[in-house]
Amino acid sequence: MKNRRPLIAGNWKMYKTPNESVETARQLDQQVRSVADVDIMIAPTFTALTAVWEVVQNGPVTLGAQNLYWEAEGAYTGEISAPMLKSVGCEYCIIGHSERRQYFGETDQTVNKKIQAAIKTKLKPVFCVGETDKEREAEQTFSVLDKQVKKGLEGLVLDQLNTLVIAYEPVWAIGTGKTATDDQAQEVHQFIRSLVEKNFGNALSDSIRILYGGSVKPDNIAALMKMPDIDGALVGGASLDAESFSQIVKFK
Numbered sequence: 621m622k623n624r625r626p627l628i629a630g631n632w633k634m635y636k637t638p639n640e641s642v643e644t645a646r647q648l649d650q651q652v653r654s655v656a657d658v659d660i661m662i663a664p665t666f667t668a669l670t671a672v673w674e675v676v677q678n679g680p681v682t683l684g685a686q687n688l689y690w691e692a693e694g695a696y697t698g699e700i701s702a703p704m705l706k707s708v709g710c711e712y713c714i715i716g717h718s719e720r721r722q723y724f725g726e727t728d729q730t731v732n733k734k735i736q737a738a739i740k741t742k743l744k745p746v747f748c749v750g751e752t753d754k755e756r757e758a759e760q761t762f763s764v765l766d767k768q769v770k771k772g773l774e775g776l777v778l779d780q781l782n783t784l785v786i787a788y789e790p791v792w793a794i795g796t797g798k799t800a801t802d803d804q805a806q807e808v809h810q811f812i813r814s815l816v817e818k819n820f821g822n823a824l825s826d827s828i829r830i831l832y833g834g835s836v837k838p839d840n841i842a843a844l845m846k847m848p849d850i851d852g853a854l855v856g857g858a859s860l861d862a863e864s865f866s867q868i869v870k871f872k
């Protein structure tokens with residue numbers, strides 16, 4: 621029996637204008653009003669955050685950002701800081717998504733700085749880890765995750781980590797329609813939980829939420845959620861539509 625509260629999070633990536641985001645957020649808000657036992661988060665683009673906050677602030681849907689920069693302010697053209705995100709209603713921030721690692725040069729070291737900045741500002745980090753298909757084929761999944769988790773959380777101590785969420789997103793399953801099987805996902809989630817236990821002790825490993833991400837859809841969420849170490853989902857494509865995302869939120 622899991623005693624961790626599920627979190628279903630939607631990553632809207634670089635989709636939707638503010639008007640389109642508001643429309644989807646409004647529909648979602650209506651569809652999940654009665655949901656009381658699941659935490660719900662959506663992460664629209666930066667330009668839509670303020671408008672979406674207006675729509676969701678009194679309901680069960682919380683707001684997240686997709687990225688941040690680790691300095692609070694300064695001459696860093698094009699960047700957004702944790703305090704700025706907090707000031708427009710963000711409760712969570714996705715950090716180290718594989719698309720950021722792949723296309724924008726993020727490393728375990730920059731991910732670590734971003735996690736530290738989020739925690740300092742009381743933004744809940746959704747820390748993404750996951751192996752590529754080449755790494756899985758070479759049987760390096762566990763060693764890759766070991767390094768990502770260790771380096772991503774370097775320098776952090778137990779009492780800073782109570783709001784941390786980890787998202788296991790096998791890179792080969794993101795946006796591809798290929799989902800890890802329930803057993804494949806469970807095996808890795810259990811491994812990540814054991815890493816957290818080894819590095820920070822079992823109080824944190826028992827309470828930390830580990831989400832699965834990679835082509836989650838209304839028809840595969842229930843089976844994933846039955847797995848003992850899967851505490852929710854980070855959803856890309858299927859979160860863009862209020863109807864399909866709300867079905868995922870109501871997975872039971």
Ligand code: PEP
Pocket residue numbers: 631789793794795796797833834835836854855856857858
């Ligand atoms: C994601 O972007 O984090 C993701 C898992 O995308 P998708 O659900 O589209 O695979």
